[in-house]
Structure formats: C-alpha cells, structure tokens
Amino acid sequence: TIKVTIDNRQIEVPKGTTIYHAAKQLGIEIPVLCYMELEDMNIENKPGGCRICVVEVEGRHNLAPSCSTQCSDGMVVKTHTTRVLNARRTVLEFILSDHPKDCLTCAKSGHCELQDMAIKLGVRKIHNEEISEMSTYKIDYSPSIIRDLDKCIMCRRCETMCNDVQTVGTLSAINRGFESVVSPAFEMDLEKSTCTYCGQCVAVCPTGALTEVDHTTNVLRALADPNKTVVVQTAPAVRAALGEEFGLNAGTLVTGKMVSALRRLGFDKVFDTDFAADLTIMEEGTELLDRLTKHLNGDKEVKLPILTSCCPGWVNFFEMQFPDMIDIPSTARSPQQMFGAIAKTYYADKLNVKRDDLIVVSIMPCLAKKYEAQRDEFKVEDNPDVDFSLSTRELAHLIKEANMDLENMPDEDFDNPLGESTGAGVIFGATGGVIEAATRTAYELHTGKKLDKVDFEQLRGMDGIREAKVDFDGLELNIGIAHGLGNARKMLEDIRDGRSHFHAIEIMACPGGCIGGGGQPLHHGDSSILKKRIDAIYREDSGKKIRKSHENPMIKELYENFLGAPMSEKAHKLLHTHYSD
C-alpha cells in the first residue's frame, strides 16, 4: 500500500488506486462528468476528457484529472482550492459555450448532469460565449432513439456501454478536434446501423444528446378521442422502478398506485403485461418440452438449446450478428406482442369494437419495445397490435403533467380478464425470471407432479452468466442465463462452436434484465439500485396467491374458449413469429 494525503487527511490505499477513488474512501466526493463506473461489471469509463474532476497535486505544475491519475506514495492532494474551483468552472464554461441553451424545453431537463454541474459549480455567465463557435449536426431519428449531437459533450459513456458492455459496436468517436462526435460508422443513421435499440447508451447519457422517441402526445390524443377504446398494459419491471421518478426509494413497489394513476389518466382498461407473460410461458414452455422430447428421441433436425425470445433488443442482436443461428431461439412472441395480438382479436371481439378503434398502449422499461411494436410481422393490414409503447420515464411525465402525486394515490387492482397474472409473470422483469417461470410450468407439465417449492434460488443473482442444473424427476436440465449483450455473445459463440451443454438459455439484452432497461429511471450505472429493483420483483412474486403460469384462471379460460391448446394453429398464428437475417 501507499500513503496519500487528501485535504489534510491521510489514507493508505493499494498501489494503482486513482486519486478519485482514494478521496471517495475518505468520504470526499470529487465532482465528475464524463467518468462512470459499473462496479459489478468491472467496467470504467474514464476518457479523462472533461477535466471537471481536476485537483491540485503538491509539487506538480499542472492540475491533475483525479479520475485517471494514480496516487503515488507521499502524494499530497487538495481537491477544492480556489485554483481548482476556477479551473473547473472555466472548463465547464468551455463545454457550455458549445452547447445549445434550450434547457427549458430539453427532454433531459431536470435529469441532465450537465445542468446539475452548472448549478453545482455556480456558473452564472459563460465568458467569451459570443466569440465561440457552435458545432451543429442534423438530428437522427430512429424508431426508438433520438440522437441530437449538438448536445453531445464527448463523455464517451455511450461508447463504453455499446462497445464494452453490449459488444454491439455501433457507437465510436469519429473525426478530430472540434468536429469529433460519437456516431455509427460513416455518420450513418442509427436505423441503418447495427444498433439493437437496447437503450443502454440512452440510460447513461448525461445530457439530452441521446433520448427516447416520445409517444406521450400520441397517447394523450388517443385518450381524448371519444371514438377510441384505449387499453394499457404495464410491463413487470415498471412497477419496481416508477416510484423512483417521484422520489421514492429504489425498490419501492408501486403496482396499485400505478394502476390507479393510469385509470385517472383516462385509460378505459388497465391491464397487465404479466398476463401475457403467463401466456408466453405456456407457449415457450410447451415448445421447450416439445424440442427436448424430440431431441432426446434422437431427432437430429431438432436443435438445442432453446433460447428465450421475449427481449426485442436481444432479438435484434441475434438477427444482425448471428444470422446463421436464427432457428435456435423460441418462436414465441414477446409478452408485449402476445398481449397486443390477444387484445385486438379475443378482447376486441368480446367488446364488439373494431380493431381500428381499439388502441393498445404499453408501458415498458425498454426502448427496443418501441421498435418491436412497429415491426411489420406484428401488424394486420397496417394496423399494429401495439399502437404505442411508452417508457417508464414517459409514464412518469404523464402522471406529473396531470399533477398527480403517485405516492398518495390509492392502491387499485388491474382490470379483467387481461389483468390477471401470477408470480411467474412478475419475475420476467428480473434476469433469470423468465427461465424460472418456464421451469415452474415445464416441471409440472413434464413430471405430472406438484412442485413443493416454486422458488429456484439457483437461477437468481446478478452474475453476467449463470448456470444451474434442475432435476426434472430424473432428467437433468442444464439451464443457462445471460444478461447484457456481451454475455449473450459469449453464450452464442459457445453454441456455434459446439461447446454449449445447455438445454435452455434465457437471454436479456440489458444488465439486470428489464429492471435495468433503457427506458427506466436513470440509475447512472449504480448497480445497488438494480439489485433493489430485483428484490422488489421477487417480493411481488412471493406475495402472489398463484405463482405458476399454467394455474392462471384467465389463461386457462383463454385456451378453452379461444386458442385451443398451446402451439395450436391459432396460437401459432397469433402468438409466434419468425426471424429475419
């Protein structure tokens, strides 16, 4: 270890520790802008570019960026001298001089780290603004994400997420000096690139450079139209994070309050994507058992492992990066899309409403869901099964705009029939949850026995790649789990190279699963927030009366009265899909 003195206090740290981290251990928070740490993944973004984190080191002429300067033995550091404070303000003024000043109307207003920094450092005037040049770029619109590079401050966090965590490689810094930006190759539009719309870049962007496509106005318009019946479905992960937008602690469940807020916003019916998650398990679980049985009977045509297919970012990833393997994932549509297909057939018929007059809105923790909703396979004569997909953040905006106070809303229940769900549907929102839900159902269907204990703890956790064996009454199933596309890539490469021993694998594009989706309240890479959301999801599950998808009475009724059986012809038409390379 080495000894350093920071602001007159001594600390011993291991060699290689940065000044920033040593100070942190002393409880001294040095302000940072571009720096980002993903502790669980052992990934750091430290381009040392913004220079907001500079400190004074005794004996050195220049100020040192604390995020990327290592401590040396006997080093004496001062973190907030007048010189340091002036330098930070000057640096920030430089950044602001090349930044639009439309804070009042910016989509990130109130959540912008640049704005927060200007407040923190007391910037009241931008010196020499009149003589400084502004770089301008055309705004890049895609089905899920908007890139407004005028607002990019070159922190490179998006690049770290896209390249190091997701290994998608869409975003990288191009050009030099004043012209430099983070962009897809050849300044191509996101829609033409390899982007999966996972939204992890948006989740860490400190400014308004990367934001979601906002559909709140479309939804308000539909709600105001007397000729439309507007129903909403809420994804499992939303209830575990929405509260954060209203100042509640991470991990607070707001299921009932969210339902009453949606009802007061004017939705005719408030339904649950968890219902469709139960339906997904019926289809995917049956498909798993079918493939498994055929495989064990020596059918060479049938491949294993089966991969889950409910995450649209992941679907985009394998379609683009592993086109030779598109026959391995399950053909089951995602719960969002199963919900839409059932709502616009079975439910519309029940209500005697024309397809065009039923508007289906989804509230999702995800930005890729916006893209998924507008894929051609999920339209009937140009009318989409899901009309608009809003993120958790967009729902928070709608609730705030209506001047509702979420914390003090009454707890209300979902409507029926498409609001009835089990604990198995809820856990879809956390990494490992989909495969645990499938295991609960597949076990009972395959063995004909009742599970004494529905909790499969061995499938839970935050490790990027996990594996567990589950005993199906003598038949041992190898189950794999990956979250984050970088981990998914490893799983796929193993399968391609014949090294995979799994029967079934769950893959989710975002670290943590949907609770860490690109549409959730911003968590700035803090994994303790993700863990609290995951705990909340399992709490909701354990409090549910029914915890296995095949026991959901409304699902049983749907099969009896409408679909027939899992994987029936009708189920295939409405609930399954195909992939394209």
Ligand code: HC0
């Ligand atoms: Fe998910 Fe879903 S669990 S992808 O993670 O499967 O977005 O929350 O809604 O569709 O149910 C997201 C979350 C969903 C879907 C479900 C699945």
Ligand code: SF4
């Ligand atoms: Fe990369 Fe995901 Fe952002 Fe697309 S959405 S640029 S894949 S991080």
